[in-house]
Amino acid sequence: MTLPVKLSAFEAALAEQLPAGDLRAELEGRGLPHRRVEDWKWSDLRTALARLPAEAGELTLTMSRAPDARRPLMGAPDQIMARLAAALGGQAQVYDLHNGETVTLDASVAAGAGHGAVVVRARDGVHAVVRERYSAAPGAMLNLNVHYAISPRAHLTRIIEQDASPDAVIVVTTTMDLSQRAHAAQTTLGFGAKLARLETNISHGGQGASLEMNGAYLVGEGLHLDQTGIVRHTGPGGTTRELFKGAAAHGGRGVFQGKIHVERAAQKTDAKMNHRGLLLDGRSEIDAKPELEIYADDVVCAHGNALGAMDAAALFYMRQRGLSEPRARALLTRSFLAEPLERLSDEAVREALMARLQTALEGMS
Amino acid sequence: MLEIKNLHARVNPEEGEALAILKGVDLKVPAGEVHAIMGPNGCGKSTLSYVLAGHDGYEVTDGALVFEGADIGALAPEERAARGLFLSFQYPVEIPGVPTLTFLKEAANAQRRARGEAEVSAPDFIKLARENAAKLGISSEMLKRPVNVGFSGGEKKRMEIFQALMLAPKFLILDETDSGLDIDALKVVAEGVNALRSPDRGMLVITHYQRLLDYLKPDVVHVMAAGRIVETGGPDLALTLESQGYEKYAGAAA
Ligand SMILES: Nc1ncnc2c1ncn2[C@@H]1O[C@H](COP(=O)(O)OP(=O)(O)OP(=O)(O)O)[C@@H](O)[C@H]1O
Numbered sequence A: 001m002t003l004p005v006k007l008s009a010f011e012a013a014l015a016e017q018l019p020a021g022d023l024r025a026e027l028e029g030r031g032l033p034h035r036r037v038e039d040w041k042w043s044d045l046r047t048a049l050a051r052l053p054a055e056a057g058e059l060t061l062t063m064s065r066a067p068d069a070r071r072p073l074m075g076a077p078d079q080i081m082a083r084l085a086a087a088l089g090g091q092a093q094v095y096d097l098h099n100g101e102t103v104t105l106d107a108s109v110a111a112g113a114g115h116g117a118v119v120v121r122a123r124d125g126v127h128a129v130v131r132e133r134y135s136a137a138p139g140a141m142l143n144l145n146v147h148y149a150i151s152p153r154a155h156l157t158r159i160i161e162q163d164a165s166p167d168a169v170i171v172v173t174t175t176m177d178l179s180q181r182a183h184a185a186q187t188t189l190g191f192g193a194k195l196a197r198l199e200t201n202i203s204h205g206g207q208g209a210s211l212e213m214n215g216a217y218l219v220g221e222g223l224h225l226d227q228t229g230i231v232r233h234t235g236p237g238g239t240t241r242e243l244f245k246g247a248a249a250h251g252g253r254g255v256f257q258g259k260i261h262v263e264r265a266a267q268k269t270d271a272k273m274n275h276r277g278l279l280l281d282g283r284s285e286i287d288a289k290p291e292l293e294i295y296a297d298d299v300v301c302a303h304g305n306a307l308g309a310m311d312a313a314a315l316f317y318m319r320q321r322g323l324s325e326p327r328a329r330a331l332l333t334r335s336f337l338a339e340p341l342e343r344l345s346d347e348a349v350r351e352a353l354m355a356r357l358q359t360a361l362e363g364m365s
Numbered sequence B: 001m002l003e004i005k006n007l008h009a010r011v012n013p014e015e016g017e018a019l020a021i022l023k024g025v026d027l028k029v030p031a032g033e034v035h036a037i038m039g040p041n042g043c044g045k046s047t048l049s050y051v052l053a054g055h056d057g058y059e060v061t062d063g064a065l066v067f068e069g070a071d072i073g074a075l076a077p078e079e080r081a082a083r084g085l086f087l088s089f090q091y092p093v094e095i096p097g098v099p100t101l102t103f104l105k106e107a108a109n110a111q112r113r114a115r116g117e118a119e120v121s122a123p124d125f126i127k128l129a130r131e132n133a134a135k136l137g138i139s140s141e142m143l144k145r146p147v148n149v150g151f152s153g154g155e156k157k158r159m160e161i162f163q164a165l166m167l168a169p170k171f172l173i174l175d176e177t178d179s180g181l182d183i184d185a186l187k188v189v190a191e192g193v194n195a196l197r198s199p200d201r202g203m204l205v206i207t208h209y210q211r212l213l214d215y216l217k218p219d220v221v222h223v224m225a226a227g228r229i230v231e232t233g234g235p236d237l238a239l240t241l242e243s244q245g246y247e248k249y250a251g252a253a254a
């Protein structure tokens, strides 16, 4: 037994809102995740939150249409943030996607700590798009629990935009059940927060199911974005393709933790994961941990990870032609980050995300 | 127009000691003239072109760079470009994800803004691009590709001169523009360069071969060895070098 930790005012306020029970006991016993917890070693949530005002807030969900139902949601036992979101966020908004529709979910918190939960199902054969957007005002915390259930032959496109949220904390924990023969394509464009963590846990059923997970991020001064993705192949013959590219500038920090876990039953899995980071100056930081954990013997799995600085020769070449240094940097950064976004099949969405990236780059230089 | 006075420059590598490369270069190119620089591998020709263009990987330890009466030694590369200095790179750099014409239009307008001139309109720019591409035998497909990406060595050199035509600089530094070009391409590219010759424009042409000079007909030929100009003469000097090589300058390293 370890001794209970000394809770911060923020943690104590959270605990007080919880009914007596396992979750409260766990929070009081261990506190929130911090850097000595392996999965959070680069994202010290506990410290980030200890500096926020300890007040309850409200998570505002603005949706393109009313949900189909509401029901309580749980979180996986090892996901304390998802459990807190479910316990303190009231009933989950449940969406049953209609074929061909696009649903937009805009989650934000204006002040204090706001929690919420959303469930999205794509039933057999349904093709649909969900666009999510997260932001939090300075001093606020957004904690969201999202669950996707994707039935056989369903086809989900998920697009996530995480707005730069200085002095705020954003935690979104997603679990996704990808059934056999289902398809999901997730694309994230994130700009970080004082601490932002977008965690995606996918159970991949295989049997022709395919997953695409792409993301671009740009973190500037005082911003931190952690993208953690765990894909667990449970059935044979599944495909996964991941491409994440990110840039950090002016002391910003990016974290990529990607894991592909192939269970013994998941023979013939074909999975590739790639992360590439661009450090725009010496003050910035990107930490990456790509991992493969494979228990099946007949699989094709690969991962790659590379961190680098701006190409000095290209920069000089562009400046020799007359471009200012900030402009040359912005163009090179944009072209570096474009690749994951270019994989979006919907041209309008692709252009919209590229435009947001462009605006962010212009604001940064 | 361009005056290089007693220029000394060195590199400060991340590892190892500083290395002096330019050891007192003196050179004057008046407006309207074309000067050639020839010299053995490693004597500092490309370094001189980089230093002229303002590359921050080289440290100027002595001397001065005067362009049109102004000391440009402290200017950033883009400021020198806006004043009209253009470097055709010995090794043009690939810039993935940035389409050639987008890049050039942005460069042209950045230069114009810096000079207080009106920006060029998109239709005018496209029209000019078509004309210049036709002169150099460059297809419209090539112009759509990202800058230099996937081009052969010769195609890159052709694109450098296309860029020069588009930007119409006052002063061109051509660093081995002829290397990599086939015989026909060399002629086409040389014609492109000659089209830029004018009484108010100067050129510094770095080359190893007589063939390009046959087309460009330089007014003056300089020999560079061990970081200095060791001999200056007329067009005949290039012919002498062609037959005799650089052996007689070997002592210049001292
Ligand atoms: N960044 C650098 N680091 C170390 N050495 C350098 C660097 N740049 C140039 N040098 C050295 O300086 C010398 C001059 O190089 P430079 O490229 O100017 O030669 P050059 O005359 O253009 O040769 P070539 O005819 O082969 O193109 C060479 O010995 C080269 O190795």
Ligand SMILES: [Mg+2]
Binding pocket: B045, B046, B047, B090, B175
């Ligand atoms: Mg050279």
